[in-house]
Amino acid sequence: MTDPLPSWNDVPAKQAIVSFVKQTTTKGNPKFVEPEERIATFDQDGTLWVEQPTYSQVMFTFDQLGVMAAKDPKLKDVEPFKTVLSGDNAAIGKLGVPELLKVVALTHSGTTVEVFQKTAHDWITTAQHPRFKRLYTDLVYQPMLEVMQYIRANGYKTFIVTGGGQDFVRTYSERVYGVSRDHVVGSAGGISFSYDETGKAILIKDPTLLWIDDKTAKPVDIHLMIGRRPVMAFGNADGDQAMLEYTQAGEGARFMLLVHHDDATREYAYGPESKLSPFSDALRIRANKSGWVVISMKNDWKRIFAFD
C-alpha cells in the first residue's frame, strides 16, 4: 500500500482524512457518498498557500499600480494610490477595505479578460515572496496538494473557494493545483460584452465589484457556481466558518478541517493566540464544539513545501 499522504506525520488528522475517504467511497458503507455528490471545497490563502505577510494578490495589485503610475504619473497625486505608491507600510496598513478596493478596481479593469490573464500570468511566474525569495506558487502546502490529489483519485471534485479574485487564481489553478478554471470560485468583478475595432466579440473587465467571496458569501457562491453542498471543506480563518457550517449541516457524512498556523520557523505562527489573527478564538471554540479537525502545521506536517 502506497501512502497517499507522505508529507503528513502519522497523526489523528491524517487518519481521519484517510478513514473518511475510504468510508465515503466504499459501496455498502453507511457513510457511502454517491460519486456526483463528492464535492470538496478549499479556501486558498492560508489553506493551500502562504498568506503572510499579505495575500499575494495584494502584492500583485500594488505592483500593477506601480506599472500604471510609471505610465501615468498623475496617479501619484491621487489617494489612495498616493499612499500605496509611497511604499510607507505603516500608512498602507491603515488603508481601509474601500480604499484597497479602489486600487483593485483600477488595476483589475479596462482590458480584455485575455490581456488581464497574461498580466497576471507574467507576474505570478516571476514575482518573488519577500521572505522565501521564491515564486508564490512554490509556497503551496505540499500536504494539502496531496489531499487534493488523493481525494480526486477517489472521485471527489476539488474546488477552490477563495476571497481572491477568480480571474487571478484561474491563471495558475490548473498548473499549480490541478484545479480547472471552472472549479475556481472567487471574488469577481463586472464584465462587459463588446466588439473590438475589427468586429470581434470581446469581454472587458469593469471596475465594478460583483461579489467578495468571503464569510457567508462562500456558501452562497458555492450554490451559485457549483449547485451542491460540499461533503468536505477546508479552511483556515473566520472567513471560512460559514462554508464549514454549511458543509456540516448537510445530511450524511461530512468532513471539516481548519489549518492552524503555529510554525514560525518553517512558515508563520498566527493562530487564535495572536492578536490580529484571521483565526479567532471564537472560531476555535466553534471548531471544538462542532468536532472539526484542526491541524497543527508544526506537529502534523512532515514538510510544508515541496522544496523542504
Added chain:
Amino acid sequence: MTDPLPSWNDVPAKQAIVSFVKQTTTKGNPKFVEPEERIATFDQDGTLWVEQPTYSQVMFTFDQLGVMAAKDPKLKDVEPFKTVLSGDNAAIGKLGVPELLKVVALTHSGTTVEVFQKTAHDWITTAQHPRFKRLYTDLVYQPMLEVMQYIRANGYKTFIVTGGGQDFVRTYSERVYGVSRDHVVGSAGGISFSYDETGKAILIKDPTLLWIDDKTAKPVDIHLMIGRRPVMAFGNADGDQAMLEYTQAGEGARFMLLVHHDDATREYAYGPESKLSPFSDALRIRANKSGWVVISMKNDWKRIFAFD
C-alpha cells in the same frame, strides 16, 4: 467503426461535427486543441429540448402559482397572478417580461434551496407536455444527446448555458444530459445564508434577480462560471448569437451550430420564415456570413426523440 451519431442523416452538418472533433483531438493536427481548452456550451430550450408551445419552466412556474393560490386564495385578486390563474391564454400572452418575472420571483423564492429542488424534481418527473403527452425530459433531442456524449468521449466538457433558471435545470441535468450541476450556467436569483431553528446553516432562495442568462449575458456568465472561451457552441435563437460570436472570436479552431426548427410534423416549425420566431432573419444572415452550421431538423435528423 461504430457511428457516434446514429440519429443523424449522413449530411454535411454531421460530417462537420465528426471532422472537427477528429481534428481538434489529434495531436499534431494544426487544429489540435489542448484538453483543458475543450469547452463546449449548449443552449437548452430549442437546442437540447422542445421549447414550444412555451418554455417548460414557464409551465412549472404557472403550475406552482396554482399550488400556491390553492393555499393562499388572495393571490387570485392580485395582478399579474390573477391573469395567470385565469388560464386565459390570450391575456397571459400579453403579459410583459416584468409581470412574468413577478410570477417567477414568487414561485422561486421563500424556501431553502433543497425544498425548491424537491419541488422542481417532483414536477419535472410527473408533468406532461400538452401535445406529446410525455414528460418534458422525454422531449430531449436524441441527435444532440449523441453530440454531447460523442464530444465528452473526446475530452470535451459539455456545459449548458441557458436562459432557464440554473436551480431548475440542475435538478435533472445529470440524469437527462449527463451534465453535472456545476456545468449548468443559467439565470439566477439571489440566495441568503441563514440558520434554521436548530442552528443548522441553510440557504434561502430570495425573490431578487441576479441575472438573466440570455444574449450578451451568455458570454459574460460563461466567463464568470467557466473562465474559458468555448471552442464549440450550440444554439437556436437570437439569444445565442453573442455566445456564438464570442466562441468564434477566439484563436484557433472553433465550431458554431444553430438548430433550425423546420419540422412541424415531428416537432415544430418556427424558423426565420415565421413571424414571431426567436431565430430572426438577421441571425440567419449573420450565420451565413460567419460560416456557422445551420442544421435542418427535418432533413438532418433521422429521428428527433429517443422514442421515435
